[in-house]
Amino acid sequence: MQGPSGSAALLDCPNGVLRMAEQRQAAERPLSPHLQIYRVTITMAMSILHRIVGVALYAGTALVAWWLIAAATGPDAYAFFQSVAGHWFGQLVLIGYTWALLHHLFGGIRYLVWDEIVATSPKAADTITWIAVISALAGTVLVWAIVFSMRGVI
């Protein structure tokens, strides 16, 4: 990062000062610590994952729109959607979408809790984060166990 007026200001300087300024600019500046310098914690990993999952859900809304439009269009359009959704890859996407939704939902509830200045100590923050991670996984397993049992698969 460089200030927008850095080089313009240097032009006004007499030669000697310019040389000094160049030297100063070349010197190592302290950088704000970033990802690679921190020990990985669950809250940090979840913060990153929350964003990635959010972006995935964003793209996934197109699939929801497709489903609803297919239902609104007619039997043929709906049958086509179902054939894609029923394919093993389609099922994988749907299971992944369910997990993403629950993960973002449970993970998101943490932020609402923290907004109330509750569970903000490192230990409590870790605890509710693990609860969110496990709830999302358990919820996904539960949902799809119900789905597969309704179909008589298990």
Place this chain on the structure above:
Amino acid sequence: MSASKKDMRTPLGRVLAHGSAKSGTGDHIRQRITALAMVPLGLFFVGLIVALTGADYETARAWLGNPLVAIAALLLVVAAIMHMRIGMQIVIEDYVTGERLRSLALIGNFFFSYAVGLACVYAVAKIGFGA
């Protein structure tokens, strides 16, 4: 008008690269309110997936045509559009550098969010009104 030399800068030129537009708080609050709304609505949606997975066309139409299901679906869509538009905007503002590319990404974000949202609203309404 006693326009000094300093006043010859345009208002845009004076504010560019000088911090926020002071309108972020609204989005911050909206993001939390829509999140709160989507806690029950999101769980409802997961339930709807379970109920309708593998269901035939007539069954799906009957469920989506139910006024309570349709209204919950519409509420979810409206909350989701706002939430995803703000969320993606934050991601773009954090990672997309370069003024033009960022502007295009933000515009694209608006287009995608509202196009998908309105498509969902139209579909649910069409089923609900039985057309």
